[in-house]
Amino acid sequence: MNRFACLSFFSIAASVAGCADPNTVLFVTNTSLGINFDSKPPTANIAYDRTEGFLGPRFDNGGVPPAVASIETGGDIFTPKVRQTYATGAAANRATGVPNAPQAPETMEGNKQLMIFGTSTTVGLKVGFGTTGAPDSFLFGYRRKEASVIPLGTTSVTVQEPDGPKTKTTAVYPSVLASIDMNTYGRTAPETGLTTKQFFATGQAASALATNPTVAAAFAAKAESAVLASLSDDERRAVVAKVDERFKTADDQFKEIASCVGTPDGGIDRARLAKAVADANAKGGNLLAADVANQTTVEGLRRRLGPPRFVSHLFMGLPRNPATGAVQCQAS
Amino acid sequence: MPSELSFYVCNTPADIFEGRETLRKQGYKPDQITEEKVTGAIFYDADSFGGGGQADAPSENRTVLIGRKS
Numbered sequence: 001m002n003r004f005a006c007l008s009f010f011s012i013a014a015s016v017a018g019c020a021d022p023n024t025v026l027f028v029t030n031t032s033l034g035i036n037f038d039s040k041p042p043t044a045n046i047a048y049d050r051t052e053g054f055l056g057p058r059f060d061n062g063g064v065p066p067a068v069a070s071i072e073t074g075g076d077i078f079t080p081k082v083r084q085t086y087a088t089g090a091a092a093n094r095a096t097g098v099p100n101a102p103q104a105p106e107t108m109e110g111n112k113q114l115m116i117f118g119t120s121t122t123v124g125l126k127v128g129f130g131t132t133g134a135p136d137s138f139l140f141g142y143r144r145k146e147a148s149v150i151p152l153g154t155t156s157v158t159v160q161e162p163d164g165p166k167t168k169t170t171a172v173y174p175s176v177l178a179s180i181d182m183n184t185y186g187r188t189a190p191e192t193g194l195t196t197k198q199f200f201a202t203g204q205a206a207s208a209l210a211t212n213p214t215v216a217a218a219f220a221a222k223a224e225s226a227v228l229a230s231l232s233d234d235e236r237r238a239v240v241a242k243v244d245e246r247f248k249t250a251d252d253q254f255k256e257i258a259s260c261v262g263t264p265d266g267g268i269d270r271a272r273l274a275k276a277v278a279d280a281n282a283k284g285g286n287l288l289a290a291d292v293a294n295q296t297t298v299e300g301l302r303r304r305l306g307p308p309r310f311v312s313h314l315f316m317g318l319p320r321n322p323a324t325g326a327v328q329c330q331a332s
Numbered sequence: 333m334p335s336e337l338s339f340y341v342c343n344t345p346a347d348i349f350e351g352r353e354t355l356r357k358q359g360y361k362p363d364q365i366t367e368e369k370v371t372g373a374i375f376y377d378a379d380s381f382g383g384g385g386q387a388d389a390p391s392e393n394r395t396v397l398i399g400r401k402s
Contacts, residue, residue: 228345228348228349228352231345231346231349235346235349236349239346239349239350239353240353242350243350243353243354243357244357246354247357306336306338306358307338307354307358308354
């Protein structure tokens, strides 16, 4: 029995078992993506198909076993990118950033039951290049299946009730995690290629892997590029602090600018602003466009300057006390 | 046509993250920010450079972050 047939068999068997058994969770995804480009005749086709399914128990308090699956596609027709993540139990909670999400159980105790977890991925790429070196045909196919059939575990704790100690049983959905991050490049012949990064884990390993930046990136910031996943939490915090500081500095500097070139009614003293812009550009960088000096309100000037870099540049053009170097507006 | 454009030329992932943070603080939403891989970036602005000039010389494998507000 080949791998696909085996997976299908397990899925069918498990879905039947899942229907009959509220102690088992079935979670499946099935994705296919196809891109076809040809310059003769000019044609571009893109096809996408995805199925996601979850079959499991619902508890009286409304709780359901945690599971998450995501897919993100990007790039352009010659550089398609696909990122998928699939996780259950503690791994799903940790990957999606649930506050104080617990780890998977550290030990394996109690009765054993069989669980199934598998993925199957197929990728194909064919690129033809014309005499100019540009691609004149591009064919890309991607298919991935992810499936798990997992019996719920249980943990029991004894709690003190008014009528005596009682045993409370809680269901535990075991952790599994699978992810793939694939980048394809077919813009030039020498660089044509395909890179993939895959993870597959169960239990504690899945729970720990869920916070791996490459995996968590699928949920943390979908708009960010995959390359940002290489940054550690510390590096990210350092960048955020740096940007915050820069904006704070710019805010302080703009207050001084406003006090120098602004008027009490929120307008602008055009002569002072024009001199500050000219002096700032003369000091180097020549960053400020001529229309900065044409602003008529403090708020308009703030919007026109935009990022801290330009605020700081205009700040350089404010008149200074020659002795102390401090901003001295009266001198203008 | 966008009413406001911002550009950040980035050499490293940290630069890209910093550019995104900066654009976010400038009020750009994530879907208003795009990334372009480029082999060089030259900004030519007659107003800013007194008739022409360049802010960044070409280099290999840079990313330009572009914020667009409409």
